[in-house]
Amino acid sequence: MVRKVVTLKDIAKRAGVSSMTVSRVMNGNTKEVSDKTSEKIRKIAHEMGYVPNSSARALASRSSRLIAALLQEYDEDYNPLEDSYTSYFLGELARQIKKEGYDLMIHYVKDYSEITYSLKSWNVAGAVFIGMFDESIRKLQEDNHIPLIFTDSYSTVRSITNVGIDDYAGGELAARHFLENGHRNLAFYGPEVLDNGVVTHRMRGFVTVLREAGISLPLENFMDLGVKDLGAALKRLCSGENPVTGIFTTADNCAYRIYSEAYRMGIRVPDDLSVIGFDDLNMSAMITPPLTTVRQDIKKKAAVTCDLLMKHIRETDPPAENIIMNVELVERGSVRRR
Amino acid sequence: MVRKVVTLKDIAKRAGVSSMTVSRVMNGNTKEVSDKTSEKIRKIAHEMGYVPNSSARALASRSSRLIAALLQEYDEDYNPLEDSYTSYFLGELARQIKKEGYDLMIHYVKDYSEITYSLKSWNVAGAVFIGMFDESIRKLQEDNHIPLIFTDSYSTVRSITNVGIDDYAGGELAARHFLENGHRNLAFYGPEVLDNGVVTHRMRGFVTVLREAGISLPLENFMDLGVKDLGAALKRLCSGENPVTGIFTTADNCAYRIYSEAYRMGIRVPDDLSVIGFDDLNMSAMITPPLTTVRQDIKKKAAVTCDLLMKHIRETDPPAENIIMNVELVERGSVRRR
DNA sequence: TTGTAAGCGTTATCAA
DNA sequence: TTGATAACGCTTACAA
Numbered sequence: 001m002v003r004k005v006v007t008l009k010d011i012a013k014r015a016g017v018s019s020m021t022v023s024r025v026m027n028g029n030t031k032e033v034s035d036k037t038s039e040k041i042r043k044i045a046h047e048m049g050y051v052p053n054s055s056a057r058a059l060a061s062r063s064s065r066l067i068a069a070l071l072q073e074y075d076e077d078y079n080p081l082e083d084s085y086t087s088y089f090l091g092e093l094a095r096q097i098k099k100e101g102y103d104l105m106i107h108y109v110k111d112y113s114e115i116t117y118s119l120k121s122w123n124v125a126g127a128v129f130i131g132m133f134d135e136s137i138r139k140l141q142e143d144n145h146i147p148l149i150f151t152d153s154y155s156t157v158r159s160i161t162n163v164g165i166d167d168y169a170g171g172e173l174a175a176r177h178f179l180e181n182g183h184r185n186l187a188f189y190g191p192e193v194l195d196n197g198v199v200t201h202r203m204r205g206f207v208t209v210l211r212e213a214g215i216s217l218p219l220e221n222f223m224d225l226g227v228k229d230l231g232a233a234l235k236r237l238c239s240g241e242n243p244v245t246g247i248f249t250t251a252d253n254c255a256y257r258i259y260s261e262a263y264r265m266g267i268r269v270p271d272d273l274s275v276i277g278f279d280d281l282n283m284s285a286m287i288t289p290p291l292t293t294v295r296q297d298i299k300k301k302a303a304v305t306c307d308l309l310m311k312h313i314r315e316t317d318p319p320a321e322n323i324i325m326n327v328e329l330v331e332r333g334s335v336r337r338r
Numbered sequence: 339m340v341r342k343v344v345t346l347k348d349i350a351k352r353a354g355v356s357s358m359t360v361s362r363v364m365n366g367n368t369k370e371v372s373d374k375t376s377e378k379i380r381k382i383a384h385e386m387g388y389v390p391n392s393s394a395r396a397l398a399s400r401s402s403r404l405i406a407a408l409l410q411e412y413d414e415d416y417n418p419l420e421d422s423y424t425s426y427f428l429g430e431l432a433r434q435i436k437k438e439g440y441d442l443m444i445h446y447v448k449d450y451s452e453i454t455y456s457l458k459s460w461n462v463a464g465a466v467f468i469g470m471f472d473e474s475i476r477k478l479q480e481d482n483h484i485p486l487i488f489t490d491s492y493s494t495v496r497s498i499t500n501v502g503i504d505d506y507a508g509g510e511l512a513a514r515h516f517l518e519n520g521h522r523n524l525a526f527y528g529p530e531v532l533d534n535g536v537v538t539h540r541m542r543g544f545v546t547v548l549r550e551a552g553i554s555l556p557l558e559n560f561m562d563l564g565v566k567d568l569g570a571a572l573k574r575l576c577s578g579e580n581p582v583t584g585i586f587t588t589a590d591n592c593a594y595r596i597y598s599e600a601y602r603m604g605i606r607v608p609d610d611l612s613v614i615g616f617d618d619l620n621m622s623a624m625i626t627p628p629l630t631t632v633r634q635d636i637k638k639k640a641a642v643t644c645d646l647l648m649k650h651i652r653e654t655d656p657p658a659e660n661i662i663m664n665v666e667l668v669e670r671g672s673v674r675r676r
Numbered sequence: 677t678t679g680t681a682a683g684c685g686t687t688a689t690c691a692a
Numbered sequence: 693t694t695g696a697t698a699a700c701g702c703t704t705a706c707a708a
Contacts, residue, residue, distance in 0.1 A: 005400075005458075005684095005685085007684095007685055007686085008685070008686070009685080017694075017695085018694070018695045018696075019685090019686085019695090020687085020688095020694075020695060020696080021693085021694060021695075023685095023686070023687065024693095024694090027687090032693070032694085033693065033694080034693060034694090037693085037694090051454075051455055051458040051459050052459060052685090052686085053397070053459065053461070053684085053685050053686070054393075054459045054460050054461075055392075055393040055394075055395075055396035055397040055402065055460065055461055055684085055685080055686090056393075056397050056684070056685035056686040056687085056700090057393075057685080057686055057687075058393035058686090058700090059391070059393040059394050059397055059684090059685080059686070059687090059699095059700045059701065059702085060685075060686040060687040060688080060699080060700050061686075061687055061688085061700085062343075062687095062700070064393065066443075073433075079426065079429040079430055079433060080429060081419075081425045081426060081428055081429025081432070082425075082426055082429060082620060084422065084425075087419045087420075087422075087425030087428075087429070088417065088419060088420055090419055090425075091417040091418060091419025091420060091425070092417055094419070094444055094446060095411075095417060095446060098445075098446055103443055103445070103456065103460070104443065104444055105404075105441055105442065105443050105444075106432055106442055106443075106444060107436075107441070108432060108433060108436055116389075117389055118441065120343075120389040121389050121390060121391065121392045122392050122393065122441070123391070123392075123393055256621065256624045256625075257624060259624065259625075259626060260623070260624035260625070260626070260628075263626045263627070282420060283594065283621060285598070286594050286595060286597065286598035287594075287597075287598070287625065287626075288597060288598070288601045288625075288626055289601070290598075343700095343701085345700095345701055345702085346701070346702070347701080347702095355678075355679085356678065356679045356680080357679095357701090357702085358678070358679060358680080358703085359677085359678060359679075361702070361703070362677095362678090365703090370677070370678085371677065371678080372677060372678090375677085375678090390701090390702085391700085391701050391702070393700085393701080393702090394684090394700070394701035394702040394703085395701080395702055395703075396684090396702090397684045397685065397686085397700090397701080397702070397703090398683080398684050398701075398702040398703040398704075399684085399702080399703055399704080400684070400703095
């Protein structure tokens, strides 16, 4: 009982027209077809349960209504969607793209070679890169002549289209907030700086403001995700005669970890240690105490990314744009006045 | 400068064979082609940067190496990937599917009609349903003759292939744990029960164990996501002469909200109020105090889902299976002994 | 082991 | 406003 697929031809036969006419109607080229036949065809198509075959479309037109979202799979054992920032952004992107009538494919990427392969294989209409792809950008652009939108890139390639945020300003905001609240001895926690342009800039903004205030942090106040025992490190920093009283983390996720380790070591937030995060994930308002953080508007970022993508798909040769969105400090309960 | 796409034919010409031979080699039908030509063709294909055209493949073979993940978009304003359970599961699924050499497409679904449309349109090889699709299952199976794997379904349709967990047992575990720790007056918090089979069963397991212990909960101890002021409700429950001392939530996400509102109202967890969650998301070990929760192995669930899907794609007419995975109680710091 | 021929369902192009 | 015809790149089925 193989239900035959309904094709343009079937509809054409039933309507007594050629399949080209049906094709035109199904593509909404309504001005090329008389209203009467158009209406009739639409009705028949509906009755017969017609579903256009995207593969055939893609083959014939050499482009599909498919967008690829590329996620860096840094590590065999790490799932990029564990990160709330990434999953939230991806989710919003998916909704926007659906609204535009496109479908979304997700690709985890380990090797560079995988990227071009999958984009070409599906005649993808455009791609959005989530995560760090800076080193491959030039090559990607050479190999794929479709719109490529990057996010949070600090690549120096000039022809890149990117949506990012003002990371540096975010770092500044955090530093100023600590300063205004009387903190003088601070620390920093995040991924190893070298990996990631975003982290670098957040840190630079932070450090620069402090330096201007005459504060320079000793090297041991910079911790990265690799520290063996974060709790112990925290304990060390927060004791002695000149204890650290505040810590800036490059992501809310990192701040949560600080909360957790601080709790384990009996360090109270914010009484003993104040914390500022980055992103303003949903969880940050719910955690105890609510996290003071540098907020980026992830939803809007996704919308902007999608708009940009559509613009690049529809217009021929639009200029490269680097859109930088603002960030703001959200004061909650994790910074104590000193 | 339109770079011409490399096709089988191009390779064939270069190798002095027919495109069928190349096709066979590219599909790994290595036993049908002599080792020598096979090797030669592979080399040429690589040199020319050949990328198979998935659309053409799908068109010719009437099936693609594409899997669709369908997510319920309950609400215009709600992003399903905000939910950590969903995004984690999806992420793991994506990795598994990639390992199998398939690509993954994500679809947000509002109307039933969208589902069949997108599955057919792309000649998808199979689909995984994440969220509640119970009412449409029968119709989906009639309309789409491809493997459909459901998750967490309590549909009574017998021919369904589903991967779920023992929700009822989870509820029991929570109840027993409260009982063992001397709690007698308990509450429940979760989505409106009617919406969701999963929630119903978690609650039933919970309530049944309590009833067997001679405890029956008043109706006002059952709260759903719709309560106007959760904090106030909590406060009310936790005061009076017979205060509630423990609350079972149907998801860790709900537990986080309880933490947050309790904090706001000055109710201490676990001193005043003990909490048990469900899922064991990453965050649950980090929050303060660490959450005691009913754990499900989401990673494994995704792996099982993918295995089942592949089995149904590769074998003809495999039996419908309903795989139910175990849950376990993870004791951490959110339940106090009384 | 290899090749030929006929599609797969659509769109591009040109003609009517 | 409509139609005929030839692709698009691949696989199926069969023949050599």
